[in-house]
Amino acid sequence: MSAWILPDHIADVLPREALHIERLRRDLLNTARSYGFELVIPPLLEHLSSLLSGAGQALDLKTFKLVDQMSGRMMGLRADTTPQVARMDAHLLNRPGVTRLCYCGPVLHTSPGSPHATREPLQLGAEVYGHTGLLADLEVLTLATDCLRVAHVPSFCVDLADARLVKALLAGVPLSAERTAALHQALASKDRAELLALTRHLPASVRQGLLVLVEMYGDAQVLREAQKFLPGLIDRIDRIDVHEVLQDLNQVVNHLQSIKVHRDIDMDMDVSIDLADLHGYAYYTGVSFAVYVPGVCDALVRGGRYDEVGAVFGRSRPAAGFSLDLKSLVGVTPPPPVPTAICAPWSEDVALNAAIAALRASGQVVVCVPSGQAGDVDGFDCKHTLLKVDGQWVVS
């Protein structure tokens, strides 16, 4: 096999796209910074037990494993940065108040998440720790939409869900792992017939609750429907106040609408709700959201509240956050224009090199072209040339 062939779902990023990614990386990290999110850089490799502690089987399967020759222990390559940042908040920083952290770096997956996905996403994300209130959820959602605005994503839809409802309905119901998986599948695919068959032997109130929930998707109107029907099933919703869940979702919808109205933003944002959505079921403990753009199957952004994520590191702190893949984001945002440059001769002429150094120090790109090569420079639009006129080097 030729030495230049890459593994499947692994790719080089060439100059044009790398420039685009780098611009987005800076703009998004700057945006997070403007909210007070501090950058951290967790390692690519950790002991497998740390990387996977508290994580579900899905993350385990996604994680590349290798042996540490220094210790003989198993290590993993991070497949998700969120648990690492939770570890840093819980153990290393150990601050009493609210902590806001953000990150940007590659993650690796043993198999692609979807048929066209990369196995090496460039994950960028932000997390608020230490605040139980909905303000933290709203802040990360605002930041996520702000990132999409800064990235010039022209049109997107925010899907809202809350795993607490399904979780509460199924709490205490004895179900095999297979039956649970089948139920989740039926709920996710809105398969009412399958749901009827699967819930035949469940308590009537649970069955009825699930059959109501599976219909609860669509626009904000869904929340009013839910308010009508769900509280009747409240006796089954163990330790969770269904009113509070619906009120949280209502506030999130209002907040998104206020962002849309109050900001002078040229973006087309829709909001939809799916109360039977189960993505990240094991993970989220409150409102969760996913952002979709027209024509792309996979969610561009995923986030929500996951209060248990730091627990295995000895400090269970409330947490809300989101992440996205910059390599996916470049696919739905307009590329930056070809950058301009000044072409200059390439020689050891001292005056020429002093002129070039001054131009570069002033923020200009000056590309030296060997005498044999034409004025064309790949990757740059050479609008200007450095020429010697009357013994002086001038840009023309």
Add this chain to the structure above:
Amino acid sequence: MSAWILPDHIADVLPREALHIERLRRDLLNTARSYGFELVIPPLLEHLSSLLSGAGQALDLKTFKLVDQMSGRMMGLRADTTPQVARMDAHLLNRPGVTRLCYCGPVLHTSPGSPHATREPLQLGAEVYGHTGLLADLEVLTLATDCLRVAHVPSFCVDLADARLVKALLAGVPLSAERTAALHQALASKDRAELLALTRHLPASVRQGLLVLVEMYGDAQVLREAQKFLPGLIDRIDRIDVHEVLQDLNQVVNHLQSIKVHRDIDMDMDVSIDLADLHGYAYYTGVSFAVYVPGVCDALVRGGRYDEVGAVFGRSRPAAGFSLDLKSLVGVTPPPPVPTAICAPWSEDVALNAAIAALRASGQVVVCVPSGQAGDVDGFDCKHTLLKVDGQWVVS
């Protein structure tokens, strides 16, 4: 073992240092860009055969290996980015003229390069492809010193070497691998007695050449000494013009001195020469350089000419470049000041949030503080507060 313990020589980068690294990353990539270097992002994982093709045993030992579950083939985590960028130049870009590429990303090592080194350096580098002349060597050296200037490294020494001389002297001499390794060791440690013992059975001219070379280290004066003694041994220097090698080194020294004189730079740069230096012996094909800072054993920057690096990818292109580790660089450069921010109340007040959004859009950092938390915000110097005065939100 506690879940938060990291493998040896693997560490989290906390906010203060991460901010410093991010500043350097941007400043250095901007500097490379001002020379016309285009950013590329090669993957972290490749087929092992591609990663190691043409590389020496040292890189093999440094490279983490794992199995690709999709293909059953062995993959490696990059331990050095240079061969990947050469592959991109040779195969993907395939441009006829000069190509300038730069990169910045993590590399992973199975064992640390020195007792205090990280196993996850953040490698930043730049390469010029397609130019055989010394102008390319001088450009990458200029860029390397410019990067150190931009990073505010106050004082450093550029060590120059050229593997061609030792290589040429030993060409055609039948030597076992062990004997060669012992010779290299003796040359590197300037062990004249050991060298005398090891070269007893070598042809007199080779012996004499090696004994002369091992003395050729020090300041620029060394080149004048070499000019006196080395050409007498020229009959042994197979296919290489010793005058040309020394002239190249002379030009590099002059160039560095002209940088020092002509640029208005507040930096203390020394130049030293070691003609028996063998670092990267298998790799470099011309002038090579290493930059050291006082008090640090490991080189901060390494670079030079390596014309064969793309050969295994079907296109042997002349190449010159350098790389450095941003995690090492932060250790020898002054940290950025603690960034300032505006503290604001955290609420769903519409007017407050509009004021905050406007401040953020204007480039300010506004951190929302929950009502229970004091005005202190970790990581920021909250010089100002957003307050409601006469019904208006104002910064005070």
